[in-house]
Amino acid sequence: MDFFSKQKLGAHQCGRNANRLVAQGYYEEAISCHGEAADLLKEALLLTHNEQVKLSLELQRARHVQQQRLIKDTWKRVKIARKPSISSTKDTSIPPAPSNAASKLTSSQSAPQCISQAPLRWSKAAKDDRTRLEEQSTAIADLRKVVAVLLLENEKLLEENESLKVENARLKRDPYADQQSPHLTPLLNPAEATQGPPPLDLPLLHLPPDLQEEIRLLWERE
Structure with missing residues (x-):
C-alpha cells in the first residue's frame, strides 16, 4: 500500500474511532481523532494532482472539521447539563439530622429535583440523536x-469519447481526406497567373531528351 492510500485509510479509521468515542461520551478524545483525520487528509491532498480526488479529499476534510465543531458544542451542552446535579450533591453532602417534620419537608422538596433529572437525561439523549442525524445529513x-461532480465529468468524457470514435472512423474510411480537401490546395497568385508558362530551363519530366531539346529550340526562336 502506498503512502497516499495509507493516509486515506488512516483518516477513515480515525473517523470511525471518533464516532465510537462520542457514543461512549469521550468527547475530548473524539475531537482529537477528527483533528488527526483532517491532518492526514491535508497531507494526502499534497500527493495528488487529480482534481476529482482533490475535491473528494477536501470535502472529507471539511466534514471532519465540522464534526469537531459539533462535538465541541455537544460537549459544552453536556457540561452545562451536569452542573445542577453537581451543586445539589455539594449541598446534600453533609445533611443535618432532621426531625420528622423537617424530613417530610426535605423529601417533598427533593422530589422535584429527582423528577427534573429525568428530563435532563432525556434531553441529552435527544440532543445526541439530533446531533447524529445532523452529522449523517451533512x-x-x-x-x-x-x-454530482463525478457524473458531470463522466458525461464530458463520454462526449469526448464519441467525438474521437467519429473522427477515427472518418480517418479509417479516407485516411487522405485532409490532404485532398479543396480548402488545402494552394491558390495561384494573380501575378503568377498572368505570367505565362514556367521557364524551360527546368527539366521537363516524362519526356525523352531529344523531344526536350526540340521544345527548347522552338522556345528560343520565339
Missing part, C-alpha cells in the same frame, strides 16, 4: 456533491 450532502 455526510449525505457531501457525498451527493461528489457524485
